[in-house]
Amino acid sequence: xxxxxxxxxxxxxxxxxxxxxxxxxxxxxxxxxxxxxxxxxxxxxxxxxxxxxxxxxxxxxxxxxxxxxxxxxxxxxxxxxxxxxxxxxxxxxxxxxxxxxxxxxxxxxxxxxxxxxxxxxxxxxxxxxxxxxxxxxxxxxxxxxxxxxxxxxxxxxxxxxxxxxxxxxxxxxxxxxxxxxxxxxxxxxxxxxxxxxxxxxxxxxxxxxxxxxxxxxxxxxxxxxxxxxxxxxxxxxxxxxxxxxxxxxxxxxxxxxxxxxxxxxxxxxxxxxxxxxxxxxxxxxxxxxxxxxxxxx
Numbered sequence: 001x002x003x004x005x006x007x008x009x010x011x012x013x014x015x016x017x018x019x020x021x022x023x024x025x026x027x028x029x030x031x032x033x034x035x036x037x038x039x040x041x042x043x044x045x046x047x048x049x050x051x052x053x054x055x056x057x058x059x060x061x062x063x064x065x066x067x068x069x070x071x072x073x074x075x076x077x078x079x080x081x082x083x084x085x086x087x088x089x090x091x092x093x094x095x096x097x098x099x100x101x102x103x104x105x106x107x108x109x110x111x112x113x114x115x116x117x118x119x120x121x122x123x124x125x126x127x128x129x130x131x132x133x134x135x136x137x138x139x140x141x142x143x144x145x146x147x148x149x150x151x152x153x154x155x156x157x158x159x160x161x162x163x164x165x166x167x168x169x170x171x172x173x174x175x176x177x178x179x180x181x182x183x184x185x186x187x188x189x190x191x192x193x194x195x196x197x198x199x200x201x202x203x204x205x206x207x208x209x210x211x212x213x214x215x216x217x218x219x220x221x222x223x224x225x226x227x228x229x230x231x232x233x234x235x236x237x238x239x240x241x242x243x244x245x246x247x248x249x250x251x252x253x254x255x256x257x258x259x260x261x262x263x264x265x266x267x268x269x270x271x272x273x274x275x276x277x278x279x280x281x282x283x284x285x286x287x288x289x290x291x292x293x294x295x296x297x
Contacts, residue, residue: 009088011038061114093220096156
């Protein structure tokens, strides 16, 4: 059976690299991105795969009507997909009380509602396909972040959005297990990997324009740019991890398992009713530098 992959954020980063691996596997591609030029470039790349059909659509995943139109187009062209990668995401930082309503609406709209729309629209299609064909199998992967497992300071809106994606994904896994053995779910929690996430403001819609950045937001942007650009793992490495998880039915996909030590500390804080541990306990010089910057006029 010819399989189909639906990939949001397909114009760059994890989305593009995952699409490349899907094409190598002979899957038809539904490429979704809000950035038209990046999407055009990606679509052109996949023309060399003669046995791969490509449907490319410019979609703002935060918009229910646009996602509904996408789902209808996928159903009409390919039927139910076999792999759905709810991957589109944006970043925003700064002290949590300094984020504007527009910041919240933009980040939560893309990072959370984008995943919600992907799950609510494609899961029923996949369940119907599974019911009709005992040989059908499907997998949904949602992109969260290590910020969905931890709560690093000065990036609160992003943390909140990614914790929501982890919760949604864990619930999806449990819910699917109640009704089918043919469809599975995973959550991707990357740490710092060189992608376009730190420059996601390039695609911020005009109606949710950013206010003049505060000091904390400028510090957060600079730190994010540095951390993301210095990452040793590549987006292609992470894409390979995604398919490994699909092949072996692994739920949690961590690009940097060593970061789980921080998750353990956080959970011990909870279990021991202990106040949250200093996020910079193992790198106190970074914490001291950040405090000094934020406490000076």
